[in-house]
Amino acid sequence: MTSTQDRPTELLEPEPPALLAPWHTPEREALQQQARRLAHDEVLPVANELDPRKGLLPESLLARLAELGYFGITVPAEHGGLGLGVFEYCMVSEELARAWMGSASILARSQGLGTTVPDAGRRADLLARSARGEWIGAIALSEPDAGSDLAGVRTRAVREGDEWVVTGRKRWCGNAEAADFIQVLVRVRDPEPGESRSRGLANLLLEKERGSFPAGLTGTPIDKVGYHGFLTWDMVFDGVRIPAGNELADPGSSGGGDGPETARAGFAEAQRFLNTARVHTAARAVGLARAALEDSIVHLQEREQFGHPIGDFQALRFAVAGMAAQVEQSRASYRQVAHLLDLAVPSEREAAMVKLEATEMAVRVTNQAMQLHGGNGYTTERQVERTGDARLTTIFEGTSEIQERIISDRLLPRSPLT
Known part of the structure; x- marks a missing residue:
């Protein structure tokens, strides 16, 4: 060499x-x-x-x-x-x-990614962890049938009490297993007639341990011809539970998942x-x-x-x-x-x-x-x-x-x- x-x-x-x-x-x-x-x-x-x-x-x-x-x-x-x-x-x-x-x-898996939770104190703690390199994550946007067309995301999150239950499949998620968290773009409701297909999308914060996947989440590494240094994953969500407080908010607003949908970090925030x-x-x-x-x-x-x-x-x-x-x-x-x-x-x-x-x-x-x-x-x-x-x-x-x-x-x- x-x-x-x-x-x-x-x-x-x-x-x-x-x-x-x-x-x-x-x-x-x-x-x-x-x-x-x-x-x-x-x-x-x-x-x-x-x-x-x-x-x-x-x-x-x-x-x-x-x-x-x-x-x-x-x-x-x-x-x-x-x-x-x-x-x-x-x-x-x-x-x-x-x-x-x-x-x-x-x-790109840090820089304050995955920190816009509704609670201000927790948000400050996550930002500090991010700055120290202790909050390195992954972002799950693409799916087998939704890559360029993110408005077509099908991974579904259903609210059950104080939790979201996530079911679906994500692909091209770099660093997923080694991450401290995965930021997941999901559909929480179908668009109303006349609404854009991008309505009803939200970002959920799945916290996890480095080097493993939580209950309900399985992953298969994608064998790439290059771009080494970390693994890229194809993942299946089968009833993965995420606390309701882990719905991310649009950084431009002060609301969270329980507020107006304009406060929800969904398609616009992904863009x-x-x-x-x-x-x-x-x-x-x-x-x-x-x-x-x-x-x-x-x-x-x-x-x-x-x-x-x-x-x-x-x-x-x-x-x-x-x-x-x-x-x-x-x-x-x-x-x-x-x-x-x-x-x-x-x-x-x-x-x-x-x-x-x-x-x-x-x-x-x-x-x-x-x-x-x-x-x-x-x-x-x-x-x-x-x-x-x-x-x-x-x-x-x-x-x-x-x-x-x-x-x-x-x-x-x-x-x-x-």
Whole structure:
């Protein structure tokens, strides 16, 4: 496997133009450098050891991420978090994804997820646990027949006294068994005639022990071709009981499950979550593409043919130039949209745009990197093999086609006949 110790030092330093960006601050630069060094010195060696055998993120690495406060980047400082925004969350995630996709993805299972319970005191406690890395969860949205179409969720929750009883099936739930909780999107009532299909959905908080499933819940790991570090699950809920007080509220309201339905964290809250998730995915895609670019630069200097490094060939040099330009463009785009989200500017269209472009870019760049590596690019002996995870970024958090639908629906009103 190619040694990163031979990588030119300048590839680990901040890009000079970034210092002139309107959103640059010394604090952000310091955070980026901290995350970059962590990724290079600590995450990458672990990934090189564990990813080839589909290993899981070790507890030692999770503890290190918690020590640096990365599970609470967006958690308010009064609850022990870093009190930062989507911008910093995505910036750190890019750096981690450059080393190992799973290490960036696990951050999304915290950041205050699963904390909007009605009781204020309990909510504060969960936020503090989240910031410390002691409240890392999973989110169960998709089903076998409801992925892109979340309004079609069929998993049912029926109220029995002080509990919800959940029955149904969820798929593509990452980190489920290892989690402290699972946030489950369920249907609590059918929509009335004339109502949107998304009405009657709610999010329930299923608390659990790490490393096991509670009574009534069984899971089967999905054998993936990549994206290792944690397991992804297909789960069956058979009468799983969740306390009524664990119905999550819309963060924008003060009500809970017993209040008006507008206070219920259902479909609308899932969509808001996905806006941030899509920008986060764009950042991870940039990290993967950057890894492919940097590893290619090293390889082109090391690999010799016809008596000199293959990096001397114009065709390959120009390929690297195109890769670098695409990575830089997508980085600027995701940071712009992250900035908008931090300003609370409605940005569903922009989040879809950057997710679409950054992930498709990552597929192109990583594919080009494998080509530049020749036969070595199709082996598990080189780090560039892991950047193939870019293919998945065009699928989760909404496929590229779903992003195109979101964007086009906001640009081009549909005819009443369609």
